[in-house]
Amino acid sequence: MSKKFITFVLVFLIFLFSLAFSQDSPKPRVAIITYIKGNVYVKKLTSELWLPAKVKMELTSGDKVWVQQNSQAILQFSDKSTLKLGSNTQLDILNLDYEKDTKKEISIFKLLIGKIWATVERLLSQGERIEIQTPTAVAGVRGTEWIQEVSEDGTTKIWTLRGIVFLTAKDKTIEVKEGFQSVVKPDEPPSEPSEIKEIERFDEEGKKEEKKEEKKETTPESEKVQRASILSNSLDYGLYKRDTLVLTKLSLTPELSFGALKLGLDLSLYTNGEDISYIQAKVKYGELNLPWLGFRYGTIDSFNLGYGLIADRYSTYEMDGIVLRLEDPKKGGVLTLFPSPFNRGENITSTYALRLFYRPLSRLEIGLNGMFDLDSDLSKRQGIVGIDAGYYFTKNLIGYLTFAQRVIHDGISLEDKRVLSENGFALGLQMSVPTLNSILYVQGLSYSDNFTPGYFDAYYERNKILGLLPTITDSIKRINGLILGFDSNILHIISLSMRYESYDYKMPNLYGNLNLSLGERLRASLSYEQDNISSPFQFINNNTIFVLNMIYPIAQNVDAILTVKRIYDSDGNPKDIYYLTTKIRL
CATH class of the missing domain: 2.20.50 (Outer Surface Protein A; domain 2)
Incomplete structure (x- = not known):
C-alpha cells in the first residue's frame, strides 16, 4: 500500500509543480465574438453542425462563422483589432496561430460571400501576416482599415480606408492605397485602383451595442485570454460502481492547451476503503485541429464513413482509438481511424478505417472508403469498401450517393459468392433550416438482405465481444429502407x-x-x-x-x-x- 501511495503522490506533485512554468508558454490565439445581432451561427472544426453563436464564444483555426440576412457579428482579437461581419456573410478561419520559428502572428481567413469591415489597431512588424482570401482573389494587408466584399458570382471588391492592401488575382498583384478601391471579377486580374466615391458604413446600432458590451466587462475578455494558463486542473472525488464492485475514486484531471493542441490527462487513485486497489495514469484525450491536419486520441464516438453506409456512429467502446486527418482544403485529403497501441485488456479493438477524398469542383467531393477489423483470430476478421460522392446544391443543402461492398466476412473473402453478394447503396439529402435552428436529413437505401448498412456502428465492438454480430449467409432478396432524422x-x-x-x-x-x-x-x-x-x-x-x-x-x-x-x-x-x-x- 505505501509504495502505491507514494507513487501517486509523486505524480500528483509533478503536475502541480508544472503550474509554475505554464505561464511562460505561448498562449493560444483566439477570436472572441463580442457582438451579435440577429441570426449568427458557428461551425467548429470538430463538428458537422452549425450551432448558434454566443457573445464571448472563442473561435480558432478551422472554425467557420455564418451571418444570416439582416444579421451582424463582430470578432475581436487580443490587440483590439476587429472583423465586423455584415448581413449574409460566411467567413472561414483558416489559420489563427504563430509562425513556427519566429513566433510572429499569422491570421488567414477566407471570405466566401458577404462583406466585412476590418480594423487593425497596430502596425504589423516584419514577419507578421494578415490575409483574407476570396474565391477570386487574395488580399494581403499592410493597411489598418479596409472593407472587403464578395458577391454571389464571386466578384471581389476592396475599399482601403487607411494604409495599403495588396490585392492578387491571376498572378497579378496591385497596391490599393488609402482612399482607393479595386474590383476582381471571376477569371480576371484586379482592376486598376480608382478613387472611392461612396462607402457603406457598418450599422451604427452595431457599434453602440459593441461599446455597451465592452462596458460590462471590467477586464476585457481578450486580455483574460492572453493571461490564461495553458494548464487547467480539476480535482474529482467520488464513487465508482460497476456490478458488485464499489470503489472510492480520487483523481487529478489536468487539461493542457498548446495553441491548437489540447491534452487531457487522468491521474486516478481507486480504493476500497482499506487498501489502494489500483492507480491509473493515462492520457485521457489528445486533440489537434488545423485546416490541413487534424488528430484525435481517446475514446472515439460517432465515427461515420460512407455517409453512414459503412460506419454509422461507430464507437471504440471504452477503448482508445486515433483519428487522423490530412487535408488540402481546396483539393482533398485522407482520413484514418486506428486503435491505440497503448490499449490493454482482454478485448482490444482491432478496427481500422481509411477514407481518401478529392474535390474536383468546389461543390463536389468524391471519396474512396474502407473499414476493416483485422482481428488476430482470422474467423473474426471483417472488411467493407465503398465509394461516394457529395454535391452542395447550396450552402444549406447537400445531396449524396454512396455504395458499399463487403470484401471480408468472418475471415472469408470475395471468392465466396455469399460475400460477393453483400452490398448496398444509398441516396440522401441533408438540409439546414436556419430559421428553425435545425438540420433535417433523409436517406433512402437498397441493399442485399445479407448486408448490414452501418455495420460498424455504436454496438459493433460490444456485439463482437458478446458474439452477436451477423453471420455470413446467402442473399435471397434485396431490402429497401428509409432513414429520417433531425x-x-x-x-x-x-x-x-x-x-x-x-x-x-x-x-x-x-x-x-x-x-x-x-x-x-x-x-x-x-x-x-x-x-x-x-x-x-x-x-x-x-x-x-x-x-x-x-x-x-x-x-x-x-x-x-x-x-x-x-x-x-x-x-x-x-x-x-x-x-x-x-x-x-x-
Whole structure:
C-alpha cells in the first residue's frame, strides 16, 4: 500500500509543480465574438453542425462563422483589432496561430460571400501576416482599415480606408492605397485602383451595442485570454460502481492547451476503503485541429464513413482509438481511424478505417472508403469498401450517393459468392433550416438482405465481444429502407436529436439525445439508443442503452456530477454503471 501511495503522490506533485512554468508558454490565439445581432451561427472544426453563436464564444483555426440576412457579428482579437461581419456573410478561419520559428502572428481567413469591415489597431512588424482570401482573389494587408466584399458570382471588391492592401488575382498583384478601391471579377486580374466615391458604413446600432458590451466587462475578455494558463486542473472525488464492485475514486484531471493542441490527462487513485486497489495514469484525450491536419486520441464516438453506409456512429467502446486527418482544403485529403497501441485488456479493438477524398469542383467531393477489423483470430476478421460522392446544391443543402461492398466476412473473402453478394447503396439529402435552428436529413437505401448498412456502428465492438454480430449467409432478396432524422437547438437551452430507421423485413431502430442547459455549470443530458423495436411501444430490449449525465453547482468552484449508464442483457435485465463525483475547479 505505501509504495502505491507514494507513487501517486509523486505524480500528483509533478503536475502541480508544472503550474509554475505554464505561464511562460505561448498562449493560444483566439477570436472572441463580442457582438451579435440577429441570426449568427458557428461551425467548429470538430463538428458537422452549425450551432448558434454566443457573445464571448472563442473561435480558432478551422472554425467557420455564418451571418444570416439582416444579421451582424463582430470578432475581436487580443490587440483590439476587429472583423465586423455584415448581413449574409460566411467567413472561414483558416489559420489563427504563430509562425513556427519566429513566433510572429499569422491570421488567414477566407471570405466566401458577404462583406466585412476590418480594423487593425497596430502596425504589423516584419514577419507578421494578415490575409483574407476570396474565391477570386487574395488580399494581403499592410493597411489598418479596409472593407472587403464578395458577391454571389464571386466578384471581389476592396475599399482601403487607411494604409495599403495588396490585392492578387491571376498572378497579378496591385497596391490599393488609402482612399482607393479595386474590383476582381471571376477569371480576371484586379482592376486598376480608382478613387472611392461612396462607402457603406457598418450599422451604427452595431457599434453602440459593441461599446455597451465592452462596458460590462471590467477586464476585457481578450486580455483574460492572453493571461490564461495553458494548464487547467480539476480535482474529482467520488464513487465508482460497476456490478458488485464499489470503489472510492480520487483523481487529478489536468487539461493542457498548446495553441491548437489540447491534452487531457487522468491521474486516478481507486480504493476500497482499506487498501489502494489500483492507480491509473493515462492520457485521457489528445486533440489537434488545423485546416490541413487534424488528430484525435481517446475514446472515439460517432465515427461515420460512407455517409453512414459503412460506419454509422461507430464507437471504440471504452477503448482508445486515433483519428487522423490530412487535408488540402481546396483539393482533398485522407482520413484514418486506428486503435491505440497503448490499449490493454482482454478485448482490444482491432478496427481500422481509411477514407481518401478529392474535390474536383468546389461543390463536389468524391471519396474512396474502407473499414476493416483485422482481428488476430482470422474467423473474426471483417472488411467493407465503398465509394461516394457529395454535391452542395447550396450552402444549406447537400445531396449524396454512396455504395458499399463487403470484401471480408468472418475471415472469408470475395471468392465466396455469399460475400460477393453483400452490398448496398444509398441516396440522401441533408438540409439546414436556419430559421428553425435545425438540420433535417433523409436517406433512402437498397441493399442485399445479407448486408448490414452501418455495420460498424455504436454496438459493433460490444456485439463482437458478446458474439452477436451477423453471420455470413446467402442473399435471397434485396431490402429497401428509409432513414429520417433531425437535430435542433431551442433558444440555446434545449438541444434535441432524433433518428428513425425503417427497413423492409426488419424491425425499426430509434435513437435520441436530449440536452438541457440552464447555465454554464447547470446541465443535464439523456441519450437513448435501441435496435430491433418489435412493437411501436417497446422501448427496451437487449440493444437498448440509456446514458444520463447531470452537473449541478454546489459551490463557486465545486460541481456535483452524476453519470448513469444502463444496458440490458438478452433476458431484458438491466445492468447499471454509475459515477457520483465532486469536481473542484483549481
